[in-house]
Amino acid sequence: MNFELSEEQKMIQQSVERFVQENYDLTNRIKISSEDPGYSKDYWSSMAELGWLGLAFEEQDGGFGGNQIDTLVLMEQFGKGLVLEPFLANIVLGGGAIKRGASQAIKDSIIPGIMDGSMHVTLAYAEEQSRFDIEDVATSAREEDGNFIINGKKSMVLNAESADRIVVVVRTSGSQVDEDGISLFIVDATSEGIQRENFPTVDGLRASEVTFENVKVPSENLIGEKDKGFEILQAVVNDAILALAAEAVGAMEVLYKDTVEYTQQREQFDHALSDFQVLQHRMVDMFMEYEQCKSLLFRATMETVQDPQLSQRTVHALKHLIGKSGIFVGESAVQLHGGMGVTEELRIGHFFKRLLVIDSQFGNADFHLNKFTNF
Amino acid sequence: MDIKLSSDDLAFRDDVRAFFDDNKMKAGEDYFSWRLDWFKKAREKGGWDVPKWPEKFGGPGWSPTQHYIWEQETAQANIPFDLPFGLGMLAPILMNYGNEEQQERFMPDIRDRKVNWCQGYSEPGAGSDLANLKTKAVLSDDGTYYTVNGSKMWTTLAHVADWIFCLTRTDDSGIKQQGITFLLFPMKQEGIEIKPIITLGGSHTVNTVHFTDVKVPVENMIGEEGKGWTYAKGLLEHERTGLAGLSKSLVELEQLKDNARSIQRGNGNLMDDSSYKSKIGELEIDLLATEFTELRSLASAAAGGEPGPESSILKLKGTEIKQRIQKLTVEASGIYSSAWGDKGVGPAFAKGGTAGYLNSRYFTIYGGASEVQKDIVAKKVLGLTKGSSK
Numbered sequence: 001m002n003f004e005l006s007e008e009q010k011m012i013q014q015s016v017e018r019f020v021q022e023n024y025d026l027t028n029r030i031k032i033s034s035e036d037p038g039y040s041k042d043y044w045s046s047m048a049e050l051g052w053l054g055l056a057f058e059e060q061d062g063g064f065g066g067n068q069i070d071t072l073v074l075m076e077q078f079g080k081g082l083v084l085e086p087f088l089a090n091i092v093l094g095g096g097a098i099k100r101g102a103s104q105a106i107k108d109s110i111i112p113g114i115m116d117g118s119m120h121v122t123l124a125y126a127e128e129q130s131r132f133d134i135e136d137v138a139t140s141a142r143e144e145d146g147n148f149i150i151n152g153k154k155s156m157v158l159n160a161e162s163a164d165r166i167v168v169v170v171r172t173s174g175s176q177v178d179e180d181g182i183s184l185f186i187v188d189a190t191s192e193g194i195q196r197e198n199f200p201t202v203d204g205l206r207a208s209e210v211t212f213e214n215v216k217v218p219s220e221n222l223i224g225e226k227d228k229g230f231e232i233l234q235a236v237v238n239d240a241i242l243a244l245a246a247e248a249v250g251a252m253e254v255l256y257k258d259t260v261e262y263t264q265q266r267e268q269f270d271h272a273l274s275d276f277q278v279l280q281h282r283m284v285d286m287f288m289e290y291e292q293c294k295s296l297l298f299r300a301t302m303e304t305v306q307d308p309q310l311s312q313r314t315v316h317a318l319k320h321l322i323g324k325s326g327i328f329v330g331e332s333a334v335q336l337h338g339g340m341g342v343t344e345e346l347r348i349g350h351f352f353k354r355l356l357v358i359d360s361q362f363g364n365a366d367f368h369l370n371k372f373t374n375f
Numbered sequence: 376m377d378i379k380l381s382s383d384d385l386a387f388r389d390d391v392r393a394f395f396d397d398n399k400m401k402a403g404e405d406y407f408s409w410r411l412d413w414f415k416k417a418r419e420k421g422g423w424d425v426p427k428w429p430e431k432f433g434g435p436g437w438s439p440t441q442h443y444i445w446e447q448e449t450a451q452a453n454i455p456f457d458l459p460f461g462l463g464m465l466a467p468i469l470m471n472y473g474n475e476e477q478q479e480r481f482m483p484d485i486r487d488r489k490v491n492w493c494q495g496y497s498e499p500g501a502g503s504d505l506a507n508l509k510t511k512a513v514l515s516d517d518g519t520y521y522t523v524n525g526s527k528m529w530t531t532l533a534h535v536a537d538w539i540f541c542l543t544r545t546d547d548s549g550i551k552q553q554g555i556t557f558l559l560f561p562m563k564q565e566g567i568e569i570k571p572i573i574t575l576g577g578s579h580t581v582n583t584v585h586f587t588d589v590k591v592p593v594e595n596m597i598g599e600e601g602k603g604w605t606y607a608k609g610l611l612e613h614e615r616t617g618l619a620g621l622s623k624s625l626v627e628l629e630q631l632k633d634n635a636r637s638i639q640r641g642n643g644n645l646m647d648d649s650s651y652k653s654k655i656g657e658l659e660i661d662l663l664a665t666e667f668t669e670l671r672s673l674a675s676a677a678a679g680g681e682p683g684p685e686s687s688i689l690k691l692k693g694t695e696i697k698q699r700i701q702k703l704t705v706e707a708s709g710i711y712s713s714a715w716g717d718k719g720v721g722p723a724f725a726k727g728g729t730a731g732y733l734n735s736r737y738f739t740i741y742g743g744a745s746e747v748q749k750d751i752v753a754k755k756v757l758g759l760t761k762g763s764s765k
Binding site: 001002003004005069260263264272274275277280281283284285287288291292293294295296298299301302303305306314317320321369370372373 | 656670678692
């Protein structure tokens, strides 16, 4: 048992940290976010050149054969700058499904493009009625002359606007909430019958409502076995939870540290705010929640790397704590910054928004507490 | 980063389990002779009787992982009780600040569990503000002994202690942290009066202790006169990680779940009650996180010598978790939670549950109240000052 990053991981950590410091001040982030496609293509290329996009792919697919700990290292640093580039959509979600279940032909045709930044993918899983239940899938695919015909609507699809391919979760058999009968297909985002309705999210990222109307997909585009896609989906969602939790931990660190710094500078009643014990204890609580989240992040990630079968319960625990503590730290940071906390001028509000969004993705705190207690 | 236990660690765990198994108390065996024999055998294993002592003083010199395994295994095994005062509190002070003669005089009896120690720190006017202590020690004209007068309060197990390690004031001319002197003396002597304090759970654990002209030879002083605060404070910080007791809490939580499952509710049991279940779930999630905070703290202490900032939150979280387990036990007891005394009505676990909960309130008060702990984290970790006017 050890908690040390490898030398290689430490080097990556430092290089991501430097990248974020040099490129992600608030003004620049707002600018990038407000222009299409909602992230910087230059930064995305740099990330590809630095090898970050290939870390999590298998060596036989041309990647570096990294695991969830490598993704943790990247995401925690991304969280400190609220990085906009679609790492989650491409590498963890779309890429995660492809590397787990796609045929070698599809892997060969897609993964090199993902790693060099030229091919964008994402995952369409949620639907209007599904809320946080990933097994609740109404979008259907029926077999017809060696093809599948997809009909339905997917919601809150991350970065679909810039995706070349969409991995879509569909029902091929069973009733609407069965884990059996779920299948995954990779489809060309420009296929006839696909409509994307793009919009910004609360945190300045991009998402889309994606409608599928008689979209024809060849059966080779199946990812994993037909009707057996749930296992892949669950594994991808778990990876996404770990990645988002790492990002949240990075964001929480910025929030508590910014708050400590601000209260030392701001004076009221002839004292620095940091002199007041009631505020000190609130900041200690923020610090403690951050450390506890970091501990559980390490635990869930290390357990997943060792044995994903045994880590599911801890992953639920993690997402619960990240949601609850993330919002506590965000709200506290805003409160302790006073009026300035509720403006767009300081970066803390933007970090708070990101933590709010993270709680709403892949199941919020209550959802995962419920899963945890019923496990 | 890797969570796997190495084959050496797994072998160590098997060794620990086998030791616990081989040395279980047999039917009809006398508890106290079994206890002493157990520690003797643990010593023969290579310092297992003093797991936290450094190798230099006969400890086993374990890695953080081995300490973690030991804590997990002891939480589940039936091993003899131990008290922290001599082993965990006085011994490190003797190791760091005592002279060789004092180490040789006191440490073997501590190790052999022959002498019960108590801690004379708090006073009626010195609780969280411990440095405010007033118990006076005056050096004799010939410089051979101190005469101690004053009172200590909340002294745990003073009524069964053989000796006390005691903070006394030898000088009040400077700031209050100066002029404190660390003395050791026997409890069973003239001039010492012990009065029980009954706590909310109805039990007698703590006491008030009055000293009237108690004579203490100078060779019983640790370190230098007037430097006692430094010795006591160093220990308080050093011991922050020792108070969490998380493995024990995990075992207690599993017991609590079993107890709750034994309480029928309609067609199910109390664990089907969504409010109750949520509280159990949140508690367990906090425990899972805190357990890893402890591991991180152990690892950083092993790597750099000093525990990292995360260690400062262990007492805060660990004590709060223990209290929540007690509270949920009371809740599980339902109507029977109001029965008092030894009668025992309702489910077996309900007996003494409320008393246990009431006594557990001191977890966040002793050893530095949670609010004082937060002051320390604010200052030491976050670098915040308090009340400095501009």
